[in-house]
Each structure stands twice: as C-alpha cells, then as structure tokens.
Amino acid sequence: xxxxxxxxxxxxxxxxxxxxxxxxxxxxxxxxxxxxxxxxxxxxxxxxxxxxxxxxxxxxxxxxxxxxxxxxxxxxxxxxxxxxxxxxxxxxxxxxxxxxxxxxxxxxxxxxxxxxxxxxxxxxxxxxxxxxxxxxxxxxxxxxxxxxxxxxxxxxxxxxxxxxxxxxxxxxxxxxxxxxxxxxxxxxxxxxxxxxxxxxxxxxxxxxxxxxxxxxxxxxxxxxxxxxxxxxxxxxxxxxxxxxxxxxxxxxxxxxxxxxxxxxxxxxxxxxxxxxxxxxxxxxxxxxxxxxxxxxxxxxxxxxxxxxxxxxxxxxxxxxxxxxxxxx
Amino acid sequence: xxxxxxxxxxxxxxxxxxxxxxxxxxxxxxxxxxxxxxxxxxxxxxxxxxxxxxxxxxxxxxxxxxxxxxxxxxxxxxxxxxxxxxxxxxxxxxxxxxxxxxxxxxxxxxxxxxxxxxxxxxxxxxxxxxxxxxxxxxxxxxxxxxxxxxxxxxxxxxxxxxxxxxxxxxxxxxxxxxxxxxxxxxxxxxxxxxxxxxxxxxxxxxxxxxxxxxxxxxxxxxxxxxxxxxxxxxxxxxxxxxxxxxxxxxxxxxxxxxxxxxxxxxxxxxxxxxxxxxxxxxxxxxxxxxxxxxxxxxxxxxxxxxxxxxxxxxxxxxxxxxxxxxxxxxxxxxxxxxxxxxxxxxxxxxxxxxxxxxxxxxxxxxxxxxxxxxxxxxxxxxxxxxxxxxxxxxxxxxxxxxxxxxxxxxxxxxxxxxxxxxxxxxxxxxxxxxxxxxxxxxxxxxxxxxxxxxxxxxxxxxxxxxxxxxxxxxxxxxxxxxxxxxxxxxxxxxxxxxxxxxxxxxxxxxxxxxxxxxxxxxxxxxxxxxxxxxxxxxxxxxxxxxxxx
Numbered sequence: 001x002x003x004x005x006x007x008x009x010x011x012x013x014x015x016x017x018x019x020x021x022x023x024x025x026x027x028x029x030x031x032x033x034x035x036x037x038x039x040x041x042x043x044x045x046x047x048x049x050x051x052x053x054x055x056x057x058x059x060x061x062x063x064x065x066x067x068x069x070x071x072x073x074x075x076x077x078x079x080x081x082x083x084x085x086x087x088x089x090x091x092x093x094x095x096x097x098x099x100x101x102x103x104x105x106x107x108x109x110x111x112x113x114x115x116x117x118x119x120x121x122x123x124x125x126x127x128x129x130x131x132x133x134x135x136x137x138x139x140x141x142x143x144x145x146x147x148x149x150x151x152x153x154x155x156x157x158x159x160x161x162x163x164x165x166x167x168x169x170x171x172x173x174x175x176x177x178x179x180x181x182x183x184x185x186x187x188x189x190x191x192x193x194x195x196x197x198x199x200x201x202x203x204x205x206x207x208x209x210x211x212x213x214x215x216x217x218x219x220x221x222x223x224x225x226x227x228x229x230x231x232x233x234x235x236x237x238x239x240x241x242x243x244x245x246x247x248x249x250x251x252x253x254x255x256x257x258x259x260x261x262x263x264x265x266x267x268x269x270x271x272x273x274x275x276x277x278x279x280x281x282x283x284x285x286x287x288x289x290x291x292x293x294x295x296x297x298x299x300x301x302x303x304x305x306x307x308x309x310x311x312x313x314x315x316x317x318x319x320x321x322x323x324x325x326x327x328x
Numbered sequence: 329x330x331x332x333x334x335x336x337x338x339x340x341x342x343x344x345x346x347x348x349x350x351x352x353x354x355x356x357x358x359x360x361x362x363x364x365x366x367x368x369x370x371x372x373x374x375x376x377x378x379x380x381x382x383x384x385x386x387x388x389x390x391x392x393x394x395x396x397x398x399x400x401x402x403x404x405x406x407x408x409x410x411x412x413x414x415x416x417x418x419x420x421x422x423x424x425x426x427x428x429x430x431x432x433x434x435x436x437x438x439x440x441x442x443x444x445x446x447x448x449x450x451x452x453x454x455x456x457x458x459x460x461x462x463x464x465x466x467x468x469x470x471x472x473x474x475x476x477x478x479x480x481x482x483x484x485x486x487x488x489x490x491x492x493x494x495x496x497x498x499x500x501x502x503x504x505x506x507x508x509x510x511x512x513x514x515x516x517x518x519x520x521x522x523x524x525x526x527x528x529x530x531x532x533x534x535x536x537x538x539x540x541x542x543x544x545x546x547x548x549x550x551x552x553x554x555x556x557x558x559x560x561x562x563x564x565x566x567x568x569x570x571x572x573x574x575x576x577x578x579x580x581x582x583x584x585x586x587x588x589x590x591x592x593x594x595x596x597x598x599x600x601x602x603x604x605x606x607x608x609x610x611x612x613x614x615x616x617x618x619x620x621x622x623x624x625x626x627x628x629x630x631x632x633x634x635x636x637x638x639x640x641x642x643x644x645x646x647x648x649x650x651x652x653x654x655x656x657x658x659x660x661x662x663x664x665x666x667x668x669x670x671x672x673x674x675x676x677x678x679x680x681x682x683x684x685x686x687x688x689x690x691x692x693x694x695x696x697x698x699x700x701x702x703x704x705x706x707x708x709x710x711x712x713x714x715x716x717x718x719x720x721x722x723x724x725x726x727x728x729x730x731x732x733x734x735x736x737x738x739x740x741x742x743x744x745x746x747x748x749x750x751x752x753x754x755x756x757x758x759x760x761x762x763x764x765x766x767x768x769x770x771x772x773x774x775x776x777x778x779x780x781x782x783x784x785x786x787x788x789x790x791x792x793x794x795x796x797x798x799x800x801x802x803x804x805x806x807x808x809x810x811x812x813x814x815x816x817x818x819x820x821x822x823x824x825x826x827x828x829x830x831x832x833x834x835x836x837x838x839x840x841x842x843x844x845x846x847x848x849x850x851x852x853x854x855x856x857x858x859x860x861x862x863x864x865x866x867x868x869x870x871x872x873x874x875x876x877x
Contacts, residue, residue, distance in 0.1 A: 079757040084619070106741060141663065147656075150655060
C-alpha cells in the first residue's frame, strides 16, 4: 500500500464520516421515536435541521453593543469541537487499517480526544441562565463519569494485544473468534456503546446560527466514532487489510458496505434503548455501572482465557519409565 | 526565564567533570529539571503590580536547593525557601511544621534511613494550603516542589524507594490527595482554594510517578522505570510551568475582581478580555485531555502503569484500582476546569465590583504568556529534554525529540503529528465558516434594533458612582446566572451522596470529639511564631543528632 493510496483512503473516510454521521443520527431518532410510540420524524430531518442552522444569517452586533459572551464561546468552541471529533474519527480504522493516521491511533488518545470534543460542545450551553446551565453541567457530569471505565478498557485492550495502538490490536484480533478467545473484545465493545448512548438534544443551540450546525455535526460525528470503535472491536474481521501493493476495489466496496451495515445495525440497537423509560439520572448511573462491570468482566475473562491457554500449552509431566519402556 | 532555558541548554554538559566545581553544588539531569521548574515559578511570581518579592526570593532559594549536592546545603536552602513562603502568623505554625519535617528528613537522609520521616515531610509539603494574600498565590506550589525535591534527592538519586511498601504508600497518598484536593476545589466557594486545588496537580502527579518508578525499579522492569522517569521529567517540564502560569493568572484575576469569592465573579470575557483569554488558556493547560500539554504527561503515566500490569485478575487488581482512580482524577479535573471557567469567565458580573474589573496590561501578562507558551512548545517536543540529557552520554542511542515511546515497544505518541492534524481540521472548518458568513453577510441586510440604541456606559448613583456597562439585553441581564454553588448538589444527586446523619454530625458516636477537634483547631489556628521557633530549634537539634550519629 503506497502512501498515495493511504492518504486517499483517509480522505475518503473523512468524507464518509461527515456524510454518514447526520444520517445515523436521523436513523436513531426516527427508530427511537417509533419504538417509544411517538410520531416518528423523517430520517433526513436531522440533515435539514443542520442545513437550516447553517443557512441562518449571521447575527451582526447592533449599534455599539458588546457581543454576548455566549456567542464568543460558541464561535471558539464549535470549530474546536468539530475538529477534535473529526480528528478522532480519522484516527479510528473504520473500514481499513491502512490509513495514513494508523500509527497514531492510540486508544487513550482517541478516547480522551472524544471526551474533550464532548466537553467542548457543552461550553456554549454552560454560558446561559441557571436552568440551562444546570442541565448542561448535569450532562457533563454524566459523561465524565465514564472516564474511569475508559481507562479500564485501555487496560483490557493492553492485555489483549500488549499495546494500546488500536491498529495493532485490531489487526491481531482480525482472525480470532469473537465467541471464543476474543470474547473480551466484544465486552469492550459493549463498554464503548455506553459512551455512545445519548439522545438527540437541540437545547441551548437557539440563535447561534452556523455555530449551532457545527456543534450538532460534532455531536453526530462523536457518536458515529464511538459506534465505529465498538463495532471494530466486536467484529475486527470486517476491517479490510490491504496487502502490500495490491488494491482491490471490490474488497474496498465490500468493506465500506460492512462498515455502513454495522453502524446502521448498532444505531438501531442504541435507538431501541429509548423504549425503556427511565429518568436521566438513573440512566447516567446505569450507564456508568454497566460500563464498569462490563470492563471488569472483560478483563477477568481475558485473564482466564490467557491462563487457560498457558496451561493448555504446558508440556506434560514426564513419567519415569522402567526398563521395558512402560510406566511402573 | 533565562535561567530556566539555560538549565535546559546546559543539559548536554551535565555529565562533564566540570559540573561540580562549586562546593556543595552540582549539576545533573534531575537538578536541571528542578532548577527549570523553580525558575519558571519565579518567572510567574514576577508581578509588577504587587510589590512583594518574597516568593521570588523563595524561588531563588529553591533553585539553590535544586542544585545542592550536600544534605546540609539542601537543608539550609530548602528551609529558607519554605520559610519565605509563610504569609502571616496564622499559617506560621503550619509552615514551621513543614520546615521542621523537611530539615529532619534531610538530617535523617545522611544516615540513609528515615523513609517514614521523608514521606511525612513530603506529605506536609503537599498539604500546603492557599494563602490569604494574593501575592502568595504561588506559595503552595513552591512548598510542594520543595517536598518533591526532598523526596527525589534523598531517595531516587541516592537509592530508589527500596521497599514496595513505601512506594505503595506514596502512590496511595498521591492519588488520594489529588482526588481530595480536586473534590474540595469543586465544593469550595473560595476562588483561591479552588485554583490551588487544581494547580497542585503537577506535584501530586510527580509523587505518583515517583512511586511508579520505585515499583518498577523494585520489580526489575527497566523499561517501565525509564517510562516513569520520562513521565516525571514531562511533569516538571510541561505541567509545572502551566500550573505556575495558571496560578499567576488567577492572582491577577483575584486582584481585578477584588474578591476571593467565586460567587462575586463572572462575565470576565466581556469585562477584561485579555485577562480572561490568558486565564482560559492557562486553565485549559491543566486539563489532562488532548490536545493540551497535560495529556502527554497523562499518557506516559498510563503507559507506565500498564507496564506494571501483572498477569492474572487478582494480581492485577491493585493496578486496575489505580487506573480507576486515575480516571476519576481526570474526570474531577475536567469538572473543576469547567466549573472555574463557568463561574469566572462566563455569564454576567454578579457584583458591582466585578462589573468594573480592569483588564490587565500586556506587560503584566507577559510572564504568564511566556510560561504557558514554553509549556505548550515543550509538550510538542516531549523528547527534547531526554534527548539533551542523552547527548552527555557518549555511545548511547539518542531518543527521538518528537515521539514518546511506551515500555511495551509498540505504542507511541506523536503529539506534534496529531496536533497538526487537529489544527489543520479546525482551520479548515473555520475557513469554511468564515467564507459562508461572508457570503451570507453580503446577501443579508443589517436589521435595526427594535429597542433603539443603548448607552455604552452609565453611572449608577446607587453604586457609589461606579461606572458600569449598561445591560446587553433590553430587559436587563437575567437574574439567575449560575452563581450559586450548585455543582456539589448536582454531584450529590448523581452519585447519591447523602448528607451526614444527624447523630454523626453531633458527634455522639465519639463523645467529646467535636469539642476536642475544636480545641485542636484553635491551638493550630492561633499558633504564634513562638511555636514555630521552638519547632525549628527542635529540628536543628534532631538534625545535629542525626548528623553526628
């Protein structure tokens, strides 16, 4: 695989992430509303919302009034959040491990970059009167509560591949059995789905114009990145690994179809969670507890598998023989 | 600044024979790193608006202690640095206790014993609290630096933490104190205490990395020990200047706001944009998430902890508990940063004094900007210091300047690489946005305000003639800015943290405990300099006894 093709595949992934993220968000919203008995919005409604916010006129300062600090915060936070989310999604192998950014795809870096992007999207909502600020800070608390589970997940990946580099771990696990030796990675994918779970929220975006569109797109890209990482860990064989110098367009199309299919299926799975009616605080606690438990169980399973393999390959103890070649 | 850069620049010659020409002083890698950290703290302590110079003098004494080669030089200069950070008589007793334990641990180190005393002295230094006077804002960082200097000089340089027990205690102390300080920073209504709780993070991470280094050395894992050493160097080179810059910026904020109460601040973005920008930049520098410099330190710390991960679930439980606690610390840091940013920078001014907050001049902000810039640049080239240090060792392979390698040999981090990608993407998004806004501005007419024009400034006679900005909103500013300390109540709601039951509050579970505690607090709080002098004399006697034995 030449550098040219790696750069081209990376740009293709960037383009697909930007296009696919709003569609996945619309799919989740539509299916979730249908399951919970509400009128289901069209799948493309989210895309139309993005376009509507994007085409809103710029709010020019009127007279000598100083600009509101919320607008200034949103103006800085929106590009930063979207940039961080896109960077994290470029570091993730979505349909191939042969991206030009593959050497930088560290699990700690990707996870914490997505956490940073999520904090940045909340900044504009924190600069509002008390009710909205409390709502936004409560969401932030729920999101950062998952960070301890993320570090446990990193330990799990490290135990699996002796490294935290995602490309190496996934390439090594590509030929494994997800119901056997690599079952802990499926649990790791479950942990990551806890990070991705969130309802669509358009609160606190009024009057921000194009910044609101960028913030919404950043949230969609983040959710897509988490789902992609989870599905990568659950089914690493779906990633296409090109051989040296050989590029098969049929294989590339198949890998792209696999990625879209996996992401759509898990978006529907996440949307099904809306059928369970629980309060947001309970949902936060449940997500944090489930993520911790899954990570711990995955780690325990990993060590048990390792010890089992280690004991299976141990040589049998030698039995002393007598002179006729048979045991006494 | 010149001293700090000189210390880095002289690293390639730290192994030369001429490095210890002065009696009692020497120059090697560890000493250069500490010299750099203390010199950067001294740079940030230079505030032209505040006449006090005691913190600058304390930094000078600490720089001398960093270069000390003999225990008595370390004892003298370190105690001098600690005593210069004493601000008033009320906190004098605590400062004397710190100096006492510092001197005693230095004396005990001569005989090569006294791990417990050394840990107590480090703990006393790490427990340093915020001072009431704004010019002493950097004092807790200096105290903690002296404690770590003692720990590293008496244990790591001479002999690494020999027993795993001491390393485990240090690790637990570091992570526990970090969580405790950050929790207090989340709950306190005082600005000084909140910023000090956050700014002590480099010192506590330094204690954790020292403990990991001791554990790795004890287990014979050379690569992990090397990684922990790198994490320690990065902590002092990247995170320490960021913390010093943050404390200096917060001193300017406190001075401008005229109050130490968080509920009296707010809206600084609109009132003092330069100061707000510098405070926001230094605040973000302490966030342990990418793309800030703190992430480089965190990554190396996590990799060092993973390098010590043993096989087997039961054996790995302590490492998993450490990683869990580290994740909790990262989460608390993010919450503290958001809370401080929300209460200081955003919203509106909650007091009339805050509404007339003056902006800082570029001259006053220059030391802060220099320290923050230096920290950011060094986070992009994390291998620079190790590369410079390796230049003094002939025949050894020089490490990369830009990349950080983990002990597993497969994982590595290239901060400049992903930062370039990030900034290119942010720039592209911003470019598209600006072009789109320009296109829209040509097609959209400016709508006149339906409420007419507002006056820019108005004198309010009920505020004693203070000139305040007129409200931006036509119906006045919203009255419900998040000034009330609701963060703790949110955390209590989410984590189900109930208040203490009544019987425990009243102290019935241990009769007389509240009375006894109040008496201890009174004795501790009203300590005069006499108690300090007595303690210092006892320290001198103990040190002399240890010296002669």
